[in-house]
Amino acid sequence: LIVANNTANSVVSISKTANLAYGNANTKLANTTGVTFAGDLNFSGNLTLSTAGSNSFIKLDGLRVGYLEIPPNRQTANYVATYADSGKHIIHPASDANNRIFTIPSNATVPYANGTVLTFINMANTVTINVASDTMYLAGDTTGNTAARNLGVYGLATAVKIDTTIWIISGTNLA
Secondary structure: OEEOOOOOOEEEEEOOOEEEEOOOOOEEOOOEEEEEEOOOEEEEOOOOOOOOOOOOOOEEOOEEOOOOOOOEEEOOOOEEOOHHHOOOEEEEOOOOOOOEEEEEOOOOOOOOOOOOEEEEEEOOOOEEEEEOOOEEEEOOOOOOOOOOEEEEEEEEEEEEEEEOOEEEEEEEEEO
16 A cells, blocks of 8 residues: 555655556555656556646656547536636537527636647537637638637637637637
C-alpha cells in the first residue's frame, strides 16, 4: 500500500520498479500535488486515472490525455461555457425550440489554455455564440469582424483559443 501523507502539498516519488497487481496492492495518492515514477510502472487489472478540480489533467509522455470522442453537454437555456466544456460539444437539442445564447467566458473568468477547443451544435432555431470581453474572429472573414455569430439549425461550429484573449470560430450554417 502506497499512501501519501494526506496533506495538501505532499509529493510522492517512486524510483524503483513498482508492480501493482489488482487484488495484491492498492495505490492511493490522494491530496498530492505531484507523483513521479522514475522506474517502470506495471499494472495488471484495471487502471483508473482521474482528476479532481477543473484545472487538473493527466500527462503521459508529456502529453495531456483527452477524450477519444467529443462528449456532449446538452443545454436548453442560455449558457456560459465552463472549463469542463473544453474538448466537448455543447448541443442545443431539437426538443428546445427557443433561440439561445451560448457564451465563451472571458480569459479573466475562465483562463482556458491556448489550443482549447469548444464545439457547438444547434438542432433547433438559432444559437448565438458570443465571447465575453475577449475577441472572436470568424475564420475566412478578412474584414476582422468580431461580432457574435449565429448558428442556424443543424449547424456545427468550432471555436479554438489561439491566444490569451483571442478565439477563432468556423463552422457550417454559421453567420
